[in-house]
Amino acid sequence: MDFLTQAVATVANADHAPLEAFDDPRHGTVQWRTLFSGDRTQTSSLTLGVAEFGPAGTLHSHRHSPCEFYFCLSGQGIVTIDGIDHDLRPGVALYIPADAEHCVVAGEDGLRFLYGFPQDRFSDVDYRFSAEADPVLQAAVAI
Incomplete structure (x- = not known):
């Protein structure tokens, strides 16, 4: 560690983080609260947040270069990773490899999970959404 740089502990409270969402509704109904992101907090190498889904809420099929993890806090849902369904419920963690296609559908009581990326900033x-890459899928999502 450089003597001029001192590591600083950072505390974030999800209840005080603003609720965010995608501008394009074709990406799903998920909302999230960013807890750690280098452009907002004194953190680096980790982006962390809480994803929130209402009943039957969705995050449509997408991929991204960094790997990601989910850790379920409440509710239940199905996370499909490269065509394989995984049940997500409280206490369950999922690792999503880099560039794996994945999507989320919440159960009837909604879903809330912690997510993280090994990136400085969110x-x-x-995010590369599958419907944007496939014109046939894009037309189906618009219906």
Whole structure:
């Protein structure tokens, strides 16, 4: 560690983080609260947040270069990773490999999970939605 740089502990409270969502509704109904992101907090190498889904809420099929993890806090849902369904419920953690296609559908009581990326900032994560890459899928999502 450089003597001029001192590591600082950072505390974030999810209840005080603003609720965010995608601008394009074709990406799903998920909302999230960013807890750690280098452009907002004194953190680096880790982006962390809480994803929140209402009943039957969705995050449509997408991929991104960094790997990601989910850790379920409440509710239940199905996370499909490269075509394989995984049940997500409280206490269950999922690792999503880099560039794996994945999507989420919440159960009837909604879903809330912690997510994280090994990135300095959330804005560094380039979401590539499958419907945007496939014109046939894009037309189906618009219906």
